[in-house]
Amino acid sequence: MEPSVLSLIIESLVKVVFVIGLVMGGVTYMTWVERRVAAIIQDRLGPNRVGIAGLLQPIADGLKFLFKEDVIPPHVYKPFYILAPTLIFIPSLLGSTVIPFGDSIHLFGRDIPLRVADLNVGILFIFAMSAMGVYGIALAGWASNNKFSLMGGLRSSAQLISYELAMGLSVVGVLMAAGSLRLNEVVEYQSGFHWNAFTQPIGLLCFVVAAFAETNRAPFDLPECESELVAGYHTEYSSMKFAMFMMAEYANMITAAALMVTLFFGGWQVPGLSKASLSPLAVSLIQVGAFLFKTAFFLFLFVWVRWTLPRFRFDQLMDLGWKALFPLALLQVFATGLGILKGWL
Amino acid sequence: MLIINVIAFVAIFSALMVVFHRSPMVSVVFLIVNLVCIALFFLFLHAQFLFAIQLIVYAGAIMVLFVFVVMLLNLRQEEEQRPGWRIQRALAFVAGPLLVGALWTALWRRGRSSEAFPGGFSSGFGTAEDIGRLLFNDYLFQFEAASVLLVVAMIGAVVLARRRES
Structure with missing residues (x-):
C-alpha cells in the first residue's frame, strides 16, 4: 500500500510541475511572440537584441520587473490593492489543471493519465475559475481609488459576466453531443476526425468570440483601453504586481486556447494515428505534441487578431454579447438537440 | 479532518466579518470568502457538481452583482449614516433567537437520525x-x-x- 500511495503523490507532483511549468513558460514566451508578431504585422523588427532573435528578452523583462521599485500609492485601500493581483493570478493558473493534454502514457509499468485533475465536472471548474478571476479585476479597480481604475474594473466585470453566459451556452452543444462534463470524454467523443468544429460551427464561433472577451483581449480589451482609461484597472500598479496582471492575462489565454482545442478540435487526437503502427510511447508523445501544436495555433490567432482588428466601443461590445452571441449560442443548443433527436450526431 | 476544521473556522470567521465590518466592500469580500468555503464543503462531500455550481452561481454571478452595486454606491455617506432604526434593533432581538432555535431543532432532529452521516448519502450524491x-x-x-x-x-x-x- 505504502509505495503506491507514494508513487501516486510523486506522479501528481510531477504532473503539477509539468503543467504549471508549461503554462508559465508559455506565458513568458507569449510576451515575446506577441511583440515579434506585432512587429511583423506592423512591418518593423520588434525585440531582437537580447539573445538570438531576442529570445532572452522575456527573461530580461522578468528580471527588470523583479528589481523595479514596488510603488504603493498612498490613496489606495491597501489590503485589497495587494490582494487583487493574487486573486486574478491564482484562478488563471488553476483553470489549466483540468485540461487533458494527452490520453495516458505508459511509463514505469503503469498507465499515467495525462491531466492533473480528472474532475467529473471539468468544464464547469474552468468556468468557476474564470468567474473567480473577475474579483481580482473588480477589486483592483476599486482598491486603486482612482476614476480610471474604477471604470476599468466596472467595465471588465460587466463584460465578463455578459460573455460568460454566451460562452457557457456555446459549450452546452458540445457537452450534449459528448454526453459528459468530463473534458477527457469530450475529447474521446471526437475521435476519428469527428471534430465538434465541423458539426457545431456556430458554437465554435460563439466560443471563440466569447473567449476573446473573457480574456480581455483586443478587440474586446475595453477594461484597459488606453485611449480612454489610461491603463484601466492596473493603472496604479507597478513592478511585479503589474506583471502578475499581465501573466494572468496570458495564462488565461493559454487556458482558453487549450479549451478551444479540447472542445472543438479533438484535443490530443491525431486523425489516422491509430493506423500507423507505432509504439504506445511514441503515440502518447505525438498526441501531446499535437495538443501543444493546436494550442499554439490558437495562441497565435489571439495575437493575430489583436494586431489586426480595431477595438469595439463599449455599447457595441454589450450589444454583440447579448443580442448576437447569446441567441446564436441558443440556436446551436437547439440545433444540437435536434441533431441528437434525429440521430445525426 | 484538519482541513475541514480550518475551512469551517474560516467560514464562521468570514460570516462574522460580513456582519461586523464597517466597510460594505470588505463585508462583500468576506461574503465571497464564506461562499467559497461552502463550495469547499461540497467538494469534501464528493459533490463536485454542486461545488462548481456554488462557485459559478453564488460566489461568481450573484456576488459580482453585489460588488457592482457596492462599487457604485456613495460609500462615505452610507458609512456615516450607519446606525439603524430602533425598530430594526428590537426586531433583531426577537428574530435572532427564533432563527437560532429553528436551526437548533432542525439540526437536533437530523443529528439523531442516521441520514446525518456522509456515509448515508447515495453514491451519486451531488x-x-x-x-x-x-x-x-x-x-x-x-x-x-x-x-x-x-x-x-x-x-x-x-x-x-x-x-x-x-
Missing part, C-alpha cells in the same frame, strides 16, 4: 446526473414554477428600468 434527475423527474413542477417566477421577476426589472428612462 453529481450532474443526480441533480438533473431530481430537477427533471422528482421536482419538475417546483423547478418549472421557480423558473416562471424568475422570468416574471426579470420582466418586472426590465419594466422598472424602462419607466425611469422615458
